[in-house]
Amino acid sequence: MTATVHRAADAAPLAEGKDLPPSLHFIGGAFVDTAAERFTEVIDPSSEDVIARVPEGNREDVDRAVAAAVGAKEEWARLVPKERSEVLHAIADRLAEHTDVLVRLEAANTGKPLSVARDDVDGTIDTFRFIAGALRATTSMAAGDYVEDHLSVILREPLGVVGLVTPWNYPLMMAAWKIAPTLGAGNTLVIKPSEQTPLTTLKFAELVADLLPPGVVNVVTGDGPVVGARLAEHPDIAMIALTGSVGSGRAVARTAAESLKRVHLELGGKAPVVIFEDADLEAAAVALRTAGYWNSGQECGAACRVLVHASVADRFTEELVREVGKLIVGDPRAGEHVDIGPLVSKAHFDRVRGYLGRARSQGVRAAIGGSSLDGPGYFVAPTVLVDVPEGAEIAREEVFGPVVTVETFTDENEAIRRANDVPFGLSASVWTENARRSHAVAARLDAGTVWVNSHLVLANEVPWGGFKGSGYGRDLSLYALDDYSRTKHVMHHHGR
Incomplete structure (x- = not known):
């Protein structure tokens, strides 16, 4: 039996015009002009047609985005869990309102069947809803006297600015798997989507721009060896999280080791x-x-x-x-x-x-x-x-x-x-x-x-992540919130 490719009689684009996000970096709450000299063509893999051209970011673009995230981190971190939760719920609602355009944009950029793209968008929405609830119910070791006359209290704190690198196979959903717990834990972020499939990440930024303080979410498009590498080495980034190939994971981990920043890797598999x-x-x-x-x-x-x-x-x-x-x-x-x-x-x-x-x-x-x-x-x-x-x-x-x-x-x-x-x-x-x-x-x-x-x-309630060459760290579940935060022990001497 030989498979054949089913094609539409009407070959009109799945997404065009206002469906497409601006082909610019998103920094400090707005799409910004770029001085990029090179652009990447975004291709529809079903037709081989060019959908858009996005800038190939450079170190300076990353530095601007990180500066914006640094400027926003204290205000965002000070919000109590209920306030951050309400923002994540609002993001989920906004995405749900625009499900159709996100499905069509994802299908156009990746070639996914509409049913697969729809499942991705539904999963994205549910990720934000789950984290919105989970961040209000985090648990930790009970406060108590573990040494005589000393009260121990365990705190969960934001890390600061997190750099995210996401893959081309699930552009929107993998972004959500990282953005939601990053924000839920009280961090700000800079995300580099795959240069092949950046459109739904840019559309996400466009859709939720008014829901977040400027600088909390930033998007820089470009290649891994330039944009990803700068995120991994940047001294003001506390953690780098990547979903991608084993080679990309090794490169990020090597670079991040110089500044001893935390690394979260979800890499390949051979199930x-x-x-x-x-x-x-x-x-x-x-x-x-x-x-x-x-x-x-x-x-x-x-x-x-x-x-x-x-x-x-x-x-x-x-x-x-x-x-x-x-x-x-x-x-x-x-x-x-x-x-x-x-x-x-x-x-x-x-x-x-x-x-x-x-x-x-x-x-x-x-x-x-x-x-x-x-x-x-x-x-x-x-x-x-x-x-x-x-x-x-x-x-x-x-x-x-x-x-x-x-x-x-x-x-x-x-x-x-x-x-x-x-x-x-x-x-x-x-x-x-x-x-x-x-x-x-x-x-x-x-x-x-x-x-x-x-x-x-x-x-979303259970963790996802691997062993050996598949990396370390966990996406989804309460474990993700742990990964994107840090533990602090505060001990009070109360002897009299």
Whole structure:
């Protein structure tokens, strides 16, 4: 079966005119003129058309933005939790009022199907609502006398100014995952969105400008080696938080080490899906149709690496290929029925095709898909790869495309060893009807999130983050508020 790209008869842009934000930096509560000599073209990956041109920021732009954030930090930090909570609720309300334009803008900039873009916007809104409530209910160690005649009080304080670097796969939602707890904890911020997908972050700034004191939120567009590096090294930034590639994480951590600023990294993944012989194979295949191919597989928690017991491998593969064959590839303008859009850029498209080509040359076989699709646009067919040997590149490195590999194992210890035998440790799943086995295996998997009989199910109430090469720090939940604040112990001598 060969996938085809569904396209709209009417190729009108999803977002244009007043839908688009100003193509400028947002500093001190306003969009500001830039002296930038270079601009980045923002491309619609479904059509390869240019949507906008945004400035490539420089060190001076970052310094202006940091100065604005420094100027605003004391006033924002002094607000009591109720006041900050009300602002975050107002932000959520404002975003909800503009859901339609945000969905269309995100779909245009990333190629996401409308359903995926809508889920991102809904998740963004819920992130602000959750943090708005959570920041009013933070808990800490009880005040008390832990030394005779000395009262200990534990305080949670803002860090100051936080630098944020966000990725291209979830531009708006990943921004929310970082902006909401940063603001909730009482910090101000400068955010650098991906140079490929800056539009919804700039639109966010435009929509909420009147809800925040000037300087609390600042946006500087540009490249990582310039804007991101300056954020990581800036002496007035207390913390740098990045979601991105392992290479970007290493670069940020190295630079931040010079000033000993706090670092929060959410990096790549290569999630193992361990399917035992007693698993519900049909349910697993149905779940992986979403969990392996959501957002065209451009998802760090994607169910991309199946390890299935040899005795049921053929049956499971048949089920998975059947489910993947139902996926509809297309331009988001084609309608709500589209499941999978293009990859985000020509460079990433070529990268994924390179992985597929090398896998073929190593004897790996595509049970379905395995190639790119006719343009315009950067489309790759939903792919299931079989006959994958242990240690193959395609099964160890993060492809970040609509590609799922299937390997086999014969016993539990082998499955766990191979599941853990990658540099990443973000997420994993276990499929079995044996409750004792599910607990035991989940405990031995080296991943920050382990699902049992499901995959890629997230909630704002629970933490998200990884081990090993997947980074450190936690997004979502109360743990995020902890990450973006600091603990102070104040001890009072009250002896008489």
